[in-house]
Amino acid sequence: MVWCYSFICFIPLLIVVIVESKELPCKFELTTKLSNDTDWDKNINAYKKNNITYNSGDYFSFFDQGLTEVHGCTCKLSTCLRKCCPPNKHFTLDQICVKRKQAFKSFEQKPKYLDYKIVYSNIKCGHSDFTDEFDVLKNGSIYLTETKTKLSQSEYCIEDLLQHHWNGPDSLEQIVMFCGPESESITSGQKFEKRYYTLIILTNILCFVLNIL
Numbered sequence: 479m480v481w482c483y484s485f486i487c488f489i490p491l492l493i494v495v496i497v498e499s500k501e502l503p504c505k506f507e508l509t510t511k512l513s514n515d516t517d518w519d520k521n522i523n524a525y526k527k528n529n530i531t532y533n534s535g536d537y538f539s540f541f542d543q544g545l546t547e548v549h550g551c552t553c554k555l556s557t558c559l560r561k562c563c564p565p566n567k568h569f570t571l572d573q574i575c576v577k578r579k580q581a582f583k584s585f586e587q588k589p590k591y592l593d594y595k596i597v598y599s600n601i602k603c604g605h606s607d608f609t610d611e612f613d614v615l616k617n618g619s620i621y622l623t624e625t626k627t628k629l630s631q632s633e634y635c636i637e638d639l640l641q642h643h644w645n646g647p648d649s650l651e652q653i654v655m656f657c658g659p660e661s662e663s664i665t666s667g668q669k670f671e672k673r674y675y676t677l678i679i680l681t682n683i684l685c686f687v688l689n690i691l
């Protein structure tokens with residue numbers, strides 16, 4: 479019986495090994511969530527969203543909380559910029575995403591940015607920095623003018639930041655946010671890892687109980 483339980487305990491580990499070895503076709507943070515109802519074009523057998531066609535190999539699907547999610551590799555197919563907050567939201571001074579007021583226009587709507595597709599995901603790191611001194615390069619990378627550093631889409635996100643003015647109405651200023659020198663950015667893999675660790679821990683608790691019985 480102990481052998482049987484030990485075997486059960488190894489199954490989640492095995493699953494992790496199998497799933498982890500299946501490489502994603504692109505970085506998770508540079509994707510767009512696709513809907514199989516509204517974005518699937520059955521005439522061409524591909525996903526289509528915002529004028530981008532995602533053929534097989536350009537998207538991937540995975541399980542999240544009982545539902546299948548499909549994500550398309552937007553930045554692989556088009557020049558893109560990364561926005562920290564979801565559409566129609568912007569940063570407060572504490573870098574929290576809040577709903578944009580009607581009066582404000584998002585940077586996405588400015589002519590300078592219209593040639594780019596936008597992906598929406600915040601950077602994740604222990605310590606982040608931001609600056610408003612930057613240029614957007616043709617390929618969607620960012621050039622920080624103060625430190626003369628280039629950042630690719632997996633290293634930055636741009637957002638509108640709410641500014642209060644003592645002598646006038648509030649305004650939105652664009653900033654670019656990036657990970658500080660001492661903290662490495664957390665990449666897509668970790669989102670998945672967390673889920674697997676939970677699975678392993680839960681199964682091991684179960685195994686432990688079974689072993690006692």
Ligand SMILES: *[C@@H]1O[C@H](CO)[C@@H](O)[C@H](O)[C@H]1NC(C)=O
Binds near residue numbers: 529
């Ligand atoms: C969609 O893509 C086509 C081909 O790249 C381009 O000619 C057209 O202007 C695009 N339409 C929009 C709304 O971006």
Ligand SMILES: *[C@@H]1O[C@H](CO)[C@@H](O)[C@H](O)[C@H]1NC(C)=O
Binds near residue numbers: 617
């Ligand atoms: C983007 O363009 C800049 C300069 O044009 C170049 O230095 C940089 O390597 C490019 N980044 C990527 C990710 O291709």
Ligand SMILES: CC(=O)N[C@H]1CO[C@H](CO)[C@@H](O)[C@@H]1O
Binds near residue numbers: 514518539546548
């Ligand atoms: C990834 C995925 O599940 N795609 C499916 C979307 O729906 C069409 C038809 O309903 C299927 O053929 C795809 O496999």
